[in-house]
Amino acid sequence: MNQHGEPSHHVDSVRTYVGVLIALLIATIVTALVATLDLGPFNIIVALGIACVKMMLVVLFFMHVRYSTLLTRLVMIGGLMWLAILLLLSFVDFGTRGWIGVPGK
Template sequence: MSEHSEHEHHIVSPKVYVAIFAALLILTGLTVAASYLEMGVFNAVVALAIAVIKATLVVLFFMHVKYSTKLTKLTVGAGLFTFIVLVGMTLCDYITRAWGRW
């Protein structure tokens, strides 16, 4: 990793920011719209999926992770990985409780 690239900040054009902002607004509208549809358990799934997409956009563009060094990406990835372990393995317990005893 060269010293040079670390201190050079990528300049994001206003166009990108506006586009991401628009995307976030559209997705918010979509969340509201989806809440009116009757989808059973999938209501929560859809709402969460849209929220995840929005969060990803914010992290990548507004927080500049897309333009950052590999080390920063790895750091973000590590946080995400830990979060998946937490939720995933906790769900292992919740899902299998209904199976009863072996």
């Protein structure tokens, strides 16, 4: 906050932005390489994990949430929590479908 109570507009150095960009590019390459490996049930976990890290980098640095007010951060966290609800409860289905066998198979 500045002295007028308005959120301050923090400007990161070019070095930081380039660093984040390189991290995003590396994560993309890793995603592509991991897709060629068969990790069994971890395929999707690894892919989503890398995607989440990339998303956080964009949100924190490019979208400046790192320097935003508590309320803005709360909005972000709320969005992430709702995404977590969607994924978690969907996986309750997808993760347990095989627990009861199909009759005749």
